[in-house]
Amino acid sequence: MQSAKQFTSIFGGVLVLFLVAPLIIRDTQFQHLMIMLLLFTTLSQAWNLIGGFAGQVSLGHAMFFGIGAYAAMAPLNQWGLTPWIGMAIGGLVAMVAAVIVGYPVFRLKGHYFVISTFAVAEVVRELFSNWDWVDGPIGLDAPLVEQGWRNFMFYHTKLPYHYTLLIFFAVVMFVAFRMERSRMGYYFRAIKQRPEAAQAMGVNITLFKQYAFIISAFFTAICGSMYGLYVLHIEPSTVLSLDISIKIVLIAVLGGIGSLWGPLLGATILISLQEYSRIWLGGTGRGIDLIVLGALIVIICVYEPNGIVGLIKRFSRKKRKA
Amino acid sequence: MDLTIFLQLIISGLLIGFVFSLIAVGLSLIWGVMDILNFAHGEFLMLAMFTSFFLFAQLGIDPLYSLPIVVIVLYFIGAGTYRFVIKPLLGYTVLIALLATFGLSILIRNLVLFFVGPNYRVINESILAGKTFSIGGLYFSVPQSVAALLCILVTYGIYLLLTKSKFGRALRATSLDKDTAMLMGINTNRIFEITFGIGAACVGVAGGLLVNFYAVFPEVGLNFTVLAFVIVALGGFGNNGGAFLAGILVGLVTTMGGFFIGPEYKYTLVFLLYLVVITIRPKGLFGW
């Protein structure tokens, strides 16, 4: 585990960087990249709590992301409700969904959890695609409303999105940091390594897996809300898609599963790669970026199962020995 | 409610159920021996369907005749996947292998999408396609009936292979205790590779038959992967007989549910069934 001092200095540095970067570089494409980077780092960190720390792999986080996105957008669209309330509702609904998925499966050994998350996410996508109130497969557009904080709509600047996400990113990072060195964090790691020994130490493993999942779901839903409000259009095939679920996991794996800085490292590489390949390769619409993603996952898994963090650790260990 | 319609639904549920069964048995085989969730299973199915489709469209070989070719191709795809993707990961946690096959599924799906585009393709005029026969006022689709029949036969063949052959004994020994099996002189690496090959060959059979009555498109595998996982979990892990029966059950549920509640909810129903079953019977319907 990283020392608190080390963490604080790196954390401070990262925050300052994100604080000033969009003020210096006014290029909107770059600003967009920064926002995506913050969003996906936060998402992946939220996933990391259950998938990395507690070792319960969820391949269905898109359901929470989508729930959050719809909860912010649909009431705004239909009733003009401020998305901040929608966001809170989304967070709560996601937590309830986490209980419904987790309750039957966390008592079981083996791959039941993976299958359940994967399958439930697909079902949720189908349900939204058939739900008239949210315009089914067509999805929702943000209504033309007065811009400002009440509606969390800004038509001429990206900065409010950037700084709101930055605050949220900081909160989630801080929670993850505190959690890692709290009793809960130790319990998560114990559940991942030796569930039976953890039980013998008095850990209610079912309950703690559930905690991890609920917290993770909540943060993921908030990210979903922010995403919807930022891109202004959501539909089941994007916000509830398997692609989102995969991307979240991939970033964590690429950076290093269960490590505090893994998500940021992974997101930096993947999101830059993705955004620039989108710009350079253009909208072929034939999923070249996904081909690259798929190949990347296989290659990382086969050659460096510990991710970039593992690579750095191995490298620094070699250097110390030499 | 008209009895004929009800019987008709049961028939089509059963017919598609047998195909589900074979796909699930292929997955269950790999799962049981290696404890690996192969997320590319549905993509293997998609590859089988496309192989069959293009052999028909380009070379005019009827899907029924090209079935052996498809099966062989899929065997090598499965064995190759094991050799290049799974084998290097055997010492690591199950999660890594799971993610690797997950990555593989994205790769395969999008490669196919890139080369052939997203369109749906249908075979209308093969030996089997589009034909029906009737018994006592009930209609049977010929391609579905043939598919069901062959799937039952292949599943039975796999059952015989596992229980009666020398390979089957070695495979069962390996799945019980890999290290001991190795000490006994069983080449577990070879066993794993063959198992992966056979698992893929199962979807080869299923895919080669499905193409006669099911549209082919790059994303066709996705639903089948979800279904196959749920079926295997329903039946009980590593229990091939359970997977077979659960496949039939899921076939009935999708068909009946699709008719009575609406086709858009048929997978929702299957998943609800899965949640209810594992809540009541944590080791699946036929596990213990």
Place this chain on the structure above:
Amino acid sequence: MPILEVKNLSMHFGELAALEDINLAVEKGEILGLIGPNGAGKTTFFNCITGFLNATRGDIFYKEQNITRFGPHRVCKLGICRTFQIVQSFNEMTALENVMMGAFCRHHLTGDAREKAEEILKFTGLQDKKNQLAGGLTLADQKRIELARTIATEPDVVLLDEVMAGLNPTETEEAIGLIQKVHEKGLTIIVVEHVMEVIMKISHRIAVFDSGELIVDGPPEEVVQDERVIKAYLGEEYHAES
């Protein structure tokens, strides 16, 4: 009044009766030795008491409370903690963190748990290895860590499942010393062990299991004289030696 009492306990796996109608009581402050051939049901007995298995029939009482259907974490919270036959270290955690895992049972704050763990590490003679990863330590050290984290849960009863298996004579001596030290703290101990010299030396009383049944229960010197025990477990050789 016994601190732990088992009444008519049976555990069946399908046709196989791993435990059949066991009646056994443990007094507070006692060291009870469990012996028996492989597959006699000793580990199953531990698994039933600690809630890892649900007994088919019978009841388990701890301080007069029926704990038969309690899950493992509840049993631990109540004050019964166990070690595992095959050592189960948290490999990716340091020795200190392993012991902290036990201490968290009663101390919810990390600082408090660390303090408690440091104290236990000193007590068990592990303080100079506290920052090493458990996975990299020797078997003897890992077993010692497991005992340490068990004590760290501050139990009244500890169940030790072959904590000396695989240790060399010196390590075994140290382990015996440690168990006696733990006993001096007032803990009740149930210990499964294969090494006869060890079990004879430390136990106040010995219970002998054979094929899932409790065949003899008494002081060590009586147990070794018992015909049934000699036949079931010790064999002619040991009899001749003594």
